[in-house]
Amino acid sequence: MPWPPASLVTAATPTELPIRQIPGSYGLPLVGPMWDRLDYFWFQKPEKFFRKRMEKYKSSVFRTNVPPSFPFFGNVNPNVIAVLDVKSFSHLFDTDLVDKKDVLVGDFVPSVAFTGNIRVAVYQDITDPQHSKIKEYIMDILKRSSGIWVSELVRNLDIMWEKIEASMSKSSSVSYLFTLQQFLFSFFSKVLAGADPSSDPKMEESGYAMIDRWLALQLLPTVSIGILQPLEEILLHSFAYPFFLVSEDYKNLYNFIKQQGKETINRGEIGFGLSEEEAIHNLLFVLGFNAFGGFSIFLPSLIEAIGSNGALQEQLKKEAREKGGTRLSLESVKEMELIQSMVYETLRMNPPVPLQYGRARKDFRLSSHECAFEVKKGELLCGFQKLVMRDSLIFDDPEQFKPDRFTNEKGAHLLNYLFWSNGPQTGTPTVSNKQCAGKDLVTLTAALFLAHLFRRYDSINADASSFTSLQKPTFT
Ligand code: HEM
Numbered sequence: 001m002p003w004p005p006a007s008l009v010t011a012a013t014p015t016e017l018p019i020r021q022i023p024g025s026y027g028l029p030l031v032g033p034m035w036d037r038l039d040y041f042w043f044q045k046p047e048k049f050f051r052k053r054m055e056k057y058k059s060s061v062f063r064t065n066v067p068p069s070f071p072f073f074g075n076v077n078p079n080v081i082a083v084l085d086v087k088s089f090s091h092l093f094d095t096d097l098v099d100k101k102d103v104l105v106g107d108f109v110p111s112v113a114f115t116g117n118i119r120v121a122v123y124q125d126i127t128d129p130q131h132s133k134i135k136e137y138i139m140d141i142l143k144r145s146s147g148i149w150v151s152e153l154v155r156n157l158d159i160m161w162e163k164i165e166a167s168m169s170k171s172s173s174v175s176y177l178f179t180l181q182q183f184l185f186s187f188f189s190k191v192l193a194g195a196d197p198s199s200d201p202k203m204e205e206s207g208y209a210m211i212d213r214w215l216a217l218q219l220l221p222t223v224s225i226g227i228l229q230p231l232e233e234i235l236l237h238s239f240a241y242p243f244f245l246v247s248e249d250y251k252n253l254y255n256f257i258k259q260q261g262k263e264t265i266n267r268g269e270i271g272f273g274l275s276e277e278e279a280i281h282n283l284l285f286v287l288g289f290n291a292f293g294g295f296s297i298f299l300p301s302l303i304e305a306i307g308s309n310g311a312l313q314e315q316l317k318k319e320a321r322e323k324g325g326t327r328l329s330l331e332s333v334k335e336m337e338l339i340q341s342m343v344y345e346t347l348r349m350n351p352p353v354p355l356q357y358g359r360a361r362k363d364f365r366l367s368s369h370e371c372a373f374e375v376k377k378g379e380l381l382c383g384f385q386k387l388v389m390r391d392s393l394i395f396d397d398p399e400q401f402k403p404d405r406f407t408n409e410k411g412a413h414l415l416n417y418l419f420w421s422n423g424p425q426t427g428t429p430t431v432s433n434k435q436c437a438g439k440d441l442v443t444l445t446a447a448l449f450l451a452h453l454f455r456r457y458d459s460i461n462a463d464a465s466s467f468t469s470l471q472k473p474t475f476t
Helices: 031-043 045-057 086-093 129-168 177-193 201-222 231-236 243-260 262-272 276-306 310-322 337-349 408-417 439-456
Strands: 061-065 079-083 355-360 364-367 372-375 380-384 459-462 466-471
Touching (some): 045 079, 045 380, 129 262, 129 466, 177 201, 201 243, 243 262, 276 310, 276 439, 310 337, 310 439, 310 459
Antiparallel strands (some): 355 380
């Protein structure tokens, strides 16, 4: 029988489980949310924040507050029900039970000014007719671009590695984050919008930095960037920053996509009934927030996971060079079992989008592995994937990074419980669900990144932000 058995994780058995009142409390008005906020950002940090409460309540489901809160977020309700095991978290994928309108980053919703005064599809629920039109449009873009995906990836990666090598010839330690982001911006502009930053010097030079600033202003109230406390609490987590601070950046990005992405925008208008504005702002959001933002977090964690592990690098190199033929392709990389497993394990240990939310559409009974709980219509569920993906009933040695965890038959079965994309890795993104439209291309692209790396270099030494060595093959 495959492990874990389906009965352990299907939400279909709540009536057989003992019913328990959801433990935890929201505390006194203002004080409770403020205290939780300080724990979350300062005294504990997110992982410890959720772990401590899970231990305290002896439950993977409990009530707590998540930021932002007090003083200048009066319209944000910080109360959530945390769901921290694989079974309770899975309710977030059930579109009958949860509404995904305006909950991308919790109850806090960045101003629509950041997206051209349009509420883009990623913030829409599946019941919104615009959601299916736009998701279909994005999935069509991905399908059409699959023909150039690998050649553009390899071309842009070669440019990136040459830049990093040039810096390494001058210094023993090279920070790679901005070069990586320049690569991501060029690659995704081309494959998603058909736009080419190399024909626009301003975009080529600093398009990535414009997106960074635009992203930062939207997300600052909800993330920690590790500057000295209490400065971070006072300056970054107490109020939302206004759009006008990045309006010039957004205008530049908008004009770039409008001018260079004409064909893609046209298809959105003619093929999917979108207005020009809807097509451009949604395209820009998927490019900047989902693709660029997601990979800016994911690739450094992938590099870090292999960065100083010589034995693992040897195995990955062997597979990258022996399998998949002479040319990398979306098909050939599928033969690289260890490389793919490595990608999945990195997503399990470090899911790039760690928090997912969903609002109860109706009263319903939610189950964890041990108990069932009554959830009321309108309550907000909050899953912190970093803990969910360490559910010991599903994953052996859950705290251990095991590069080959997802190999062979057992590993393939475990993909049912890998949730980084807001759905299982074995699931399919459709217009009727909220699973990441880029799900399959994201993992294949990361696998191609690794395969390309180990075809180019014998070994590397790196962490999440810099390289200290890139060893090219020596031919005698
Ligand atoms: C490492 C990269 C990526 C990660 C970690 C990631 C993760 C996610 C997650 C967690 C969601 C669900 C958010 C929620 O509703 O709670 C999502 C949604 C989405 N993602 Fe991705 N994503 C990545 C890259 C991409 C790429 C490359 C594309 C497409 C080009 C893409 C397109 C989308 C779209 C359109 C949605 C909204 C789906 C819907 O509204 O139904 N993502 N992504």
